[in-house]
Amino acid sequence: MLHTGYNPALVALSVSIAVLASYTALDLGSHVRSAASGPRWAWIAGAAVAMGGGIWSMHFVGMLAFEMGMPAAYDLGLTLLSLGLAIGFTGAAFAWIGRRGAATRDILIAGPVMGLGVAAMHYTGMAAMRVPGNLAYHWLVVWVSVAIAVTAATTALWLTFRQNSVWQKLIAACVMGVAVAGMHYTGMAAATFTAEAAGAHAAHAAELDHAQQNLALAVAGATFLILFLAMLAASFDQQRVGGELRASEARFRAAVQAVRGVLWTNDAEGRMVGEQPGWSAITGQTRSEYEGYGWAAAVHPDDAQASIEAWNETVRARRTFMHEHRVRSADGTWRHYAIRAIPVLDARGAIREWVGVHTDITEQRQAEAELRESNEEIQRYAYIVSHDLRAPLVNVMGFTSELETTREDVRAALQDHPRAAGIDADLAEALGFIKAAVTRMESLIAAILKLSREGRRTFAPERLDMTALLRRIADAQHHQTESAGARVIVAPDLPEVTADRLAVEQVFGNLIDNAVKYLDDARPGRIEVTAQTVGGGRVRFSVRDNGRGIAARDHARVFELFRRSGAQDKPGEGIGLAHVKALVRSLGGRIEVASEFGVGTTFSVTLPRESATGQGQDVPPVRLAAE
Known part of the structure; x- marks a missing residue:
């Protein structure tokens, strides 16, 4: 059995690689859900290469840091296989957790997959070692190392996809990196090396020779370069997203201005806080005047109490606020505004702030008032005309009845007249036309009165x-x-x-x-x-x-x-x-x-x-x- 040890500098380098690789990969992985269908696979591939390649590099540097007093070589095929396993398992985990509709419970699948990939990479890399001796494992310690890898990967993914803040990802990267390193060195502790014959390692120096040190530094340098490029890509994407958000905000503000609206924000309790340039522009209030509920001082006295009560009720109910009130402008005039405010929630479902818009509808309300007045005048006119028409119509109907009565007298007076029958028929026809016209006019007047009354109805x-x-x-x-x-x-x-x-x-x-x-x-x-x-x-x-x-x-x-x-x-x-x-x-x-x-x-x-x-x-x- 050989006496073994580690090069402290290379151990520290391997842990640094693991932490940096974890942060880079988790940062890339956090872009997966928000990306479009095509770029999503690019982010998954980047995260897999960063995490898998970084963990493999950490393993390789850790192996070079291992001092066992005899020369070691590595089988190229198995070494490359270990790299492929690290990238493949990590990519599968990110693909699973990053797919559309993935829930928190999916981390319980992705985490173990990534952890098993780390373990598979480590022990495949160990199998790639070629040493003049024998290698044996303490299997209880082996299972402990696998459990460390699975637990660490699951925890890191949960922390990453639960929140997107830099500090959250940094903590997740430290957890993942330290745990990966812990898994590696736990796995190494499970291994026992035995030389084939005494003196087989006499020619081997106690420390790594310069070639091994240079190889470790080369692997680390290449890994850091890859991780730096990956982080640079994520940084550029963040700049792109930031630019899109700024452009979206500019479009939103322009849209608000296009509808003569004023944008404002309140805190979760409904108090106006911070700089509110829109509100200050229309009211002339300073920050110290409008903060809290000071904005109510600019609302018309007849509307202020109702506005505060409606606003407080909306805040308690967490619903969209829609209201109208009059606001005193900076020049002292009163303007009529329509208000709409929407609660904005954070990731936990709690109200983070309120975003609202005051839209000037003064001209609209004035036009509506003028239209109502005009309609009322038309209705009054229709009522008067209909009433005045009905009075003479009653007279026409009365005299028509008189003519029908007189018709009998005319018939008697013309009894022996040769045209008596023709005159009586013409008179009957004329009276019929008059009665039909009177009936028609009566129905038209009734229709006008009905429409006039409908215009004055109060709806419930x-x-x-x-x-x-x-x-x-x-x-x-x-x-x-x-x-x-x-x-x-x-x-x-x-x-x-x-x-x-x-x-x-x-x-x-x-x-x-x-x-x-x-x-x-x-x-x-x-x-x-x-x-x-x-x-x-x-x-x-x-x-x-x-x-x-x-x-x-x-x-x-x-x-x-x-x-x-x-x-x-x-x-x-x-x-x-x-x-x-x-x-x-x-x-x-x-x-x-x-x-x-x-x-x-x-x-x-x-x-x-x-x-x-x-x-x-x-x-x-x-x-x-x-x-």
Whole structure:
């Protein structure tokens, strides 16, 4: 049995290689998940070469540091195999943990794979040794060395993929590097070398000769160069990512400015902290004035308390904040702003900060106020005109009745006149025309008054189960539908909306009634009501029939008051769709028609999912892009 030892300088060099290789590989490996499909494999290959090659170099330098008093050579094939095992196993581990959808539990597979690769590399490298003696192992110590490798690799991967901070990766690299070195020297401790004959190593010096030292330094130098290039590549990639983040931030700020918005941030508790140049620009407040809840001093006194309460409630509920209030500008004027703020979460799911935007909507609110005033004037005008028209119409109706009574007197007076019968017929015809015109005018005035009253209605929004509501409408018209030989099919699980119940019932009741009324007698009628969610928090409901259809030239006219298209063989005044359009607009939505003559018609009603006056809605928080 030989007396063995180690060269301290080369031992220190081997540990340094292991730590540096681990840091480089783990840093490269952390890029795997965020990379695109193509570059992802490049990062995996880089991490595998850095880790596998670094561990192999550490093993080789460690072997050169081993002093056993007899010459040693290495089998080239087995030595290269040990390098291949280190790179292959390490690459497999990074590929497994770095694939799309990998979870934390996958580290329990990747860690043992990497650890077993380290152990396989070490003992294959030991098998490559050619010495004039015998080599034996203490198997309990061998298993301890394997356990060290598996535990260290698993821990290092867990630390790396749990967090991406430099300190976290540095700790993981130290754990991995020291453990790899520990595994190597534990494995060496498990080995026992016995010389074949006495004096076989007499000619061998007690220390490594200069050739071995130079070989160790060459391997270490090449390894450091490879690791330096790998770290340089990671650094360039970090610069590229940083550049993309800066460009993305610049685009975001430009987008905010394009919509006349002001960007601000608050801490996790909702307090304004740090430099807020956007907020300071619109309010003129200094940092000491707006910090904490000082920003509320710039909010209109009538809006301040409600804004603070709504904000505090949003912070507690961790939901997206949507609100409106007036803010005093730096010149002392009050501007109206719409606010939207979103919580940003860290890797643990805790709120890191709030990012919000104040958008100036002063001109929009002024335009809406002017439009409301204009609509109210139009409604008052329509009401007055309709009322003033009705008064003379009553007189016309009264005098028509008088003429019908006088007609008997005229008939008696002209009893012997040769043209008596003709005059009586002409008088009856004229009175009939007058009565028809009066009835028509009465219905038109009633329609105008109805639209005028709808414009002054106050809506009471409530949560509506649209599936149940539309089925009730279909059931209410079951008799007409059955008489027409048609079916009304309401899709299940229609999205809910918040709106005025009566207005929604009038809209869809009218559309389904029209669909039934104008079915094609040549085929069984089919009316389908479906819905789909569209952008902007809105829902598009479709009422589709296989009826007569509407000619393309009449598509733009069907919503006009007193306009009717197609054959006039059904009763109506041409106010139904005009009424529907007015209601849909009042609900904050829009209505469209698509039709093919002789095939069928589809009316699409798009409504906001939430009431137009709603303060907010639940939207999932966002996570930091770097996480």
